[in-house]
Amino acid sequence: MNATQPAPMLEARGLVKRYEDGVLALDLVSFAVRAGEIYAMLGANGAGKTTTINIFLNFVEPTEGEALVDGIVTHKDPLAAKERLAYVSENVMLYPNFTAIQNLEFFARLAGKTEVTRDECRDVLRRVGLQDDAHAKRLKGFSKGMRQKCGIAIAILKDAPAILLDEPTSGLDPKAGFEFLNLLAILRSEGKAILMSTHDIFRAKEIADTVGIMSAGRLALQRPASELAGQDLEQLYLQHMAGHVERAA
């Protein structure tokens, strides 16, 4: 490790996950995300992206290796780790009978932000691009994109040093997707460490500091985005996908 670099905020050390049914979802995955960095995880369906994120959240325990948040091993001290984590899932689900603001308030309080105000909630909802008239509406009638925006708002409100995003832009319209990238840039400038899984190769290349391509539970390729500048990421991606298909066959 480079002595001049700060310690990583998120770190995977030789993660192996074999599910109870024998599926090897992760096979020795290691990477690190530092404060002020965005790490984009690419990979086909079933490559192991969600499993990786779930290990950071202690939703699943690694079979081998460990995931660390701010130096804390997540499966040893999950509460301390979760204090430092914000999370947006690929399909944000909230309480359908609560309004957007009520949902935000509840999750903010769970996150320890007990004195969050309605105005703060409104501000954050505006930041993620949820139109004002939806703030006081029940989640019941929200589209997937609107829910996704609420999920992102909840993550922002938590103001945690590390952010886990599992395909956060799924369901967002192009404008919202674009705005989301801006938002990510701002969060990075605020010093957050961001781990994002995505299928969006172009955006990943555009925004990420590091890009990792997962294939059948392995981190097949990991490069700083700057090195990829001249290369065709799509080509690389498909190459590794081909490898994945070959291995699987």
Next chain:
Amino acid sequence: MITNMIGVIIRKELRAALVSPKFVASFGVCALLMLLSTFVGIREFQASREQYEAAQRLNEQEMREQTAWGRLGTRVFRAPDPLQIFASGLQNDIGRWSSVDAFNPVKLKNSVYSDDPVFAVFRFIDLAFIVQIVLTLMALVYTYDAVNGERESGTLQLTFANPVPRHVYILGKAVGAWLALIVPLFVPLLMSLGLLSVFDILLSAEHWLRIAIMMGASLALVSVFIMSGVLVSALTSRSSVSFLVCLVGWVVTALLIPRAGMMTAGYLVAVPTAAETDSRLDGFSKERWNVHMKELGERWRARNEQLTGKTEEERRAEREAKEWDWMEEDDRSRKQVQRDIDEYATRLREDVRNRKLEQERLGFTLARFSPVAAFQLALMNLAGTDMGMKARFEDALTEYRKTFNTYRDAKVKESGTFGGIRISFDSQRGMKIEQGREETLDLAEMPRFSDPRVPLRDAFSAALVDIGLLVGAALLACAAAVAAFLRYDVR
């Protein structure tokens, strides 16, 4: 920090309950049902109180119009008790009155259900029943998806992306569900109590105390089911499964176990039927009389033998001299036989009663595996409509019959009219009080029957076991839910 978080979860649960249509609808149904039941209960109580008072007035009047102390009898009526509005128990199954006189043993006759079988078919729905059946079901409908529902809807993941300790979450869930249900269920319950004063049903302080304890027992029972629902939802990952488990569990605890318990006890402890005891008593007395007759015959033969070899004169003289002794001897032995038979009958009765008690005790012990049965037993004890009710009344009536008979015998002696048969003039009865020979009886000193009441302390200590069981079961289910959730897969 932790108490804070529990508070956050509880508040969320309460808010979620308030905005859910399921909640509003079921609350409305419960409230309506409770108020209706109380209303009907009050009307029935009022009607039976009027009936009771009228019957008593009539009885007193009839007694006053009797003219001979010697044949004075009375009728005793069971006074209705306002607690029957909430827990009717055996109230309607037990006869409402008994005659008390010199000749017949007391026997409670004419129960509500025997007079009006339609009521036995459509049994009166009291609050105890509503708590046992409706509220317990409601508690399960409410909590069966407390945990797995959140997993299915995906909110559990987002919740546990935060530093929420699992035991805190599940406790918050349990307490939240508890508050969300208990408060709305008890508001209509309290409103039903309010109906009592609307209808001018006066209750003593002791009544109120009993009602308060009954409320406590209801609270405990509903808590058992709330916690069980949370437990089942924390043991299963799909709400469709937990719904089925809860439903089956409810049928087993609310309907099956109480009956199975009593039935098992019925098999294990045999209680001879009335026909059986009658025939045994018959057999015994026949046997006893046969022996008696044989002995009598032998005695006479022996007596005759003593006289053989004597002259006719001597024999007559001796017979005359001893006749009285012989007759007394025979009479003694006849009385002895009668005493033996009576004793045997008493023993038989006691045996039946003891076996019945034993059967009952075993049945209750088995039935108590169901919190619903424990609750019912507790409530009946508190309301005084329990299994001992009939025996209690019959004992008190028998006791009263003794006092009454003593009183009458004293009066007979006093007035010196024993055996004197007076002719009464029916046409003048009830028209006006006649002076002279048709003077009515002065019943001012007549002993009055007072209803046997189990003292609050005894009723409470009898109910305490059951209430304790309920509270224990609720706490156990809650602890089990916490333990189960520690290993729950939140994804």
